[in-house]
Amino acid sequence: MSFFNKVFASVGIGAAKVDTKLERETVAPGEEIRGVVEIQGGNIEQTIDSIYLTIHTTYIKERDDKKYTNVGQVDKFKLTEPFTIHANERKEIPIAFRIPSDTPLTIGRTKVWVTTGLDIKNAVDPSDKDFIKVVPNRLMEAVLNGVSDLGFRLREADCEEAPYRLRRRLPFVQEFEFVPVSGLYRGRLDELELVFFPTSSDDMEILLQVDRRARGLASLFAEALEMDETNVRFRVSSADIPAIKQKIQSVINQYS
Known part of the structure; x- marks a missing residue:
C-alpha cells in the first residue's frame, strides 16, 4: 500500500465515496423509504466501521432577541456492521428506513434532507446529502x-x-x-x-x-x-x- 495514497485517503483524496439513491423523494411522516447506498472504493483498501443515515432539518432559535437558524437531527440509523472496501471496488447496499411520525413537513422555508455517511477511522468521513419532500399524511x-x-x-x-x-x-x-x-x-x-x-x-x-x-x-x-x-x-x-x-x-x- 502506497504511503502517500494512505495519507491522501486520510484527508479525503482518493478515498471511498458514497452515493445514496432513494426510490422516491416524496414521503409522508410514518412512511418507509427504500433505496440503495452505492460505495465506490478509492485508491486504497479501507475499513468502513459503519454506514449511518441521518435525517436533518433546520429550526429557528432565539437568543438575546436575535434569531438563529440551527440544524436539528430528526433521527439517525446505523445501516451496517464493519466491513472492508477494496481499492476500486464497488458495493451496493439495499436500505429501508421509516420517516418518523414527527418529521416536519417541507412547507414554507422548512427543508428536510437525508445524509448518508461512512464512518472511517483516522480519515475524513465521506458523506452524501439528499433532500426529500415531506408531505402531510x-x-x-x-x-x-x-x-x-x-x-x-x-x-x-x-x-x-x-x-x-x-x-x-x-x-x-x-x-x-x-x-x-x-x-x-x-x-x-x-x-x-x-x-x-x-x-x-x-x-x-x-x-x-x-x-x-x-x-x-x-x-x-x-x-x-x-x-x-x-x-x-x-x-x-x-x-x-x-x-x-x-x-x-x-x-x-x-x-x-
Whole structure:
C-alpha cells in the first residue's frame, strides 16, 4: 500500500465515496423509504466501521432577541456492521428506513434532507446529502383541509425551538400560522396557530392557539398583555376524519 495514497485517503483524496439513491423523494411522516447506498472504493483498501443515515432539518432559535437558524437531527440509523472496501471496488447496499411520525413537513422555508455517511477511522468521513419532500399524511391533510374549509389561510409554517414544557422527542416544533380570510371567524380572530404532536400515523395531539381580535377597551388591554390568546389541546385520530372540520370548529368556538 502506497504511503502517500494512505495519507491522501486520510484527508479525503482518493478515498471511498458514497452515493445514496432513494426510490422516491416524496414521503409522508410514518412512511418507509427504500433505496440503495452505492460505495465506490478509492485508491486504497479501507475499513468502513459503519454506514449511518441521518435525517436533518433546520429550526429557528432565539437568543438575546436575535434569531438563529440551527440544524436539528430528526433521527439517525446505523445501516451496517464493519466491513472492508477494496481499492476500486464497488458495493451496493439495499436500505429501508421509516420517516418518523414527527418529521416536519417541507412547507414554507422548512427543508428536510437525508445524509448518508461512512464512518472511517483516522480519515475524513465521506458523506452524501439528499433532500426529500415531506408531505402531510392522511390525518394531517384532513386537519389542514378542515382549517382551510373554515375560512383560514396558511400564512406561515416554521420550525422553532420549543419551550421545555412543549418538548417531546425533538427540541423544536413545527408551527402552522393561519389567518381568517372568510367565513365565521373573519373579524373575530386575529390568527390561529397549530402544532401537531403525532403519536403515530393514525393518532395525534394538536395544540391550538386561538388569538382573539380585540374588542373594546378591556380587550385592547388584554391584547397588549398577550392575554387574548388561549391554548387548547385535543386529540384526533383517523376515525375523526369524516367529521374533522366539525371537531375543529367546536374547539375554536369554545375559545373564540
